[in-house]
Amino acid sequence: MDNSHWQKARQSRDPRFDGLFYVAVKSTGIYCRPICPAPTAHEKNVVYYQFAHNAAQDGFRPCIRCRPDSAPGSAAWQGTKTTVLRAKQLIDQNDEHDCENLAARLGVSSRYLRQLFKQYFGVSITQYRLFNQCHFAKKLIQETHLPLTEIAFSAGFKSIRRFNDAFLQQLNIAPSKLRSSDKKPTSTLTLTLPFRPPYNWPALQGFLQRRLIKPMEWITQTSYGRTFASEQYKGSFTAEFIANKNHFSVSINIDNTLYLQPVINNIRRVLDLDADINLIQMHLSANINNAFTVCEGLRLPGIWSSFEAGIRAVLGQQVSVTAAHNLVTKLVDELGEKEGDAVYFPTAKIVADSDFAFFKMPQARKNALHNLAHFCALNPENDDLDEWLSLKGIGPWTVNYAKLRGQSQPDILLDGDLGVKKAQAAANPFEPANCAPFRSYLTFQLWQQL
Incomplete structure (x- = not known):
């Protein structure tokens, strides 16, 4: 442009x-x-x-x-898929801080990555990471009651002095100047998470409602929420759709604000807030040979983690949406961790240690659940889901479903899915490969035709 x-x-x-x-x-x-x-x-x-x-x-x-x-973020596939855009996304998501580790994850040398970053974005990786930390801190200062010291550590700074110096240097304003004196303390953080319109909330709400796992998740006509947990933190969020302002008002409860940034980033992913949906729609419309009418504003409904998406996929193999929903609900009821009114999706270790006596299903399906949970328990940081294919009972459909909803990868066509096949058969012939790199959106567009 x-x-x-x-x-x-x-x-x-x-x-x-x-x-x-x-x-x-x-x-x-x-x-x-x-x-x-x-x-x-x-x-x-x-x-x-x-x-x-x-x-x-x-x-x-x-x-x-x-x-x-x-402002809404930029998706990893903006413009073209490049190493440097993936590096920017990992920094934006607070997934990686060290340049050497970042380069190793991307399969390039740190020197080459530094050159690419400077060439494309005009700043060094260190400068950009520092700016990103300050931008996140600025949002917390203006929208929450958190003390400045806690905000500094939430944004990744090791000292309040370093935070103040960096903030002034990067944003040309002192952090204390942005803090409103009339903000009342509360245990719940409320943040505004914007998106670029159009956003088809009714379609997303309907999809999530049919697969809702109570009481771990909850939904209304205008909101969606759920619990979340890791070894480092636990909490919950509720996202209220504000159509006329193009944003969600998100209430977050979390017991460790050091991990607030990755939680916010994951909420953005689950709700697919950073998609350049107009570009996606134009690309799909131009490449489906008038097979069907593209549904406006359709987003990718995410699942909180790859592990949860994988377990849902295994339980959804060769059964209806209703049957799969009942199985996941049973799993959470039997194995989910409960704290007061809160119920959390079971950890990989808890699932791996279960004999699934409460399930009436073939032993082969139980073995697949165990194999996946055991692998994830031993490899909690693994994000290469293709490694799951070495596990007995885990096939391409399960892996691709987890990539689609657990990682929100934009170019996954579930061509082995019965619903996708049915929708394709009813439409005019077209070549799905031409819809790359947005075939995940094509998958949901096809499901929407059913």
Whole structure:
């Protein structure tokens, strides 16, 4: 996209472009989201940036009114799949801090990765990571009651002095200047998580409702929530859909705020908030040969973890959605950890240690559950789900389902799925391969036709 497109999007405050570029105003020294409600600046005073960190690097301050730190993120597949975009996503998700480890995960040398990052984004990996930490901290300062010290550690800083220095350097404003004095303490954090419209909430809500595992999950006509847990933290969230403002209002309870950032990132993934849905829809419409009408705003409904998605997939093999739902509900009821009113999905170790006496199913299916749980218990950090294929009872459909919903990979076509086959048979012939790299969305579009 060139400046003429950015200019039109800025002047119309088109929310479909929110987070795809940023607008800096030379006369005020401030950079904004394209949807900022402030009076539109003269074009001669405007500088456009694809990334917020480049505006900050040039000395512009973030707008306190539209808050660029709250813009929707950019998906890993934006534009083209490259190593450097994947590196940026891992940093954005707070999945990796060390450059050497980041390079190892991506299969390149650290020197080459540093060169790529500087070439594409105009800053070093260290500078970008620091900016990202400050942006996240800014969001917490302006939207929560958390003390500044706790926010500093939640954002990954090791000391409050380092936090203050970095914040002033990166955002040209002191963190204390952003804190409202009338914010009342509460045990629940409430954050605004925006998205680019359109967002088909009724379709997502309907999909989740048919697969809802009570009391681990809950749903209303306008909200979805669930519990979550790991070895380091436990908590829950409820996301309320605010259609006219293009965001979710998300209430979070968590017992360890050091892990707040990965939790927020996972909520964004589960609700598919960072998709450039207009680009996806145009790509699918152009490549399905008029086979069906593309459903507007359809998102990928995620599952909290790859392990949970894998267990759901095993229990859903060759049975109806209703039967699979009943089996997962039974598993959570029997093995889920309970604390007061909260119920959590069982850990891999608990599932691996169970004999599944409460299930009336073939032993081969129970063995598959055990094999998957045992592998995940021994390899908790593994995110290469293709390694599951070495486990007896775990086939391509199960792995792809976990990639689709547990990792939200955008290019997974469940071509072995009965529903996908049925929808394809009823539609005009087309070549699914042409829909790459968005075949996960094609899968859900086909399911929507049933």
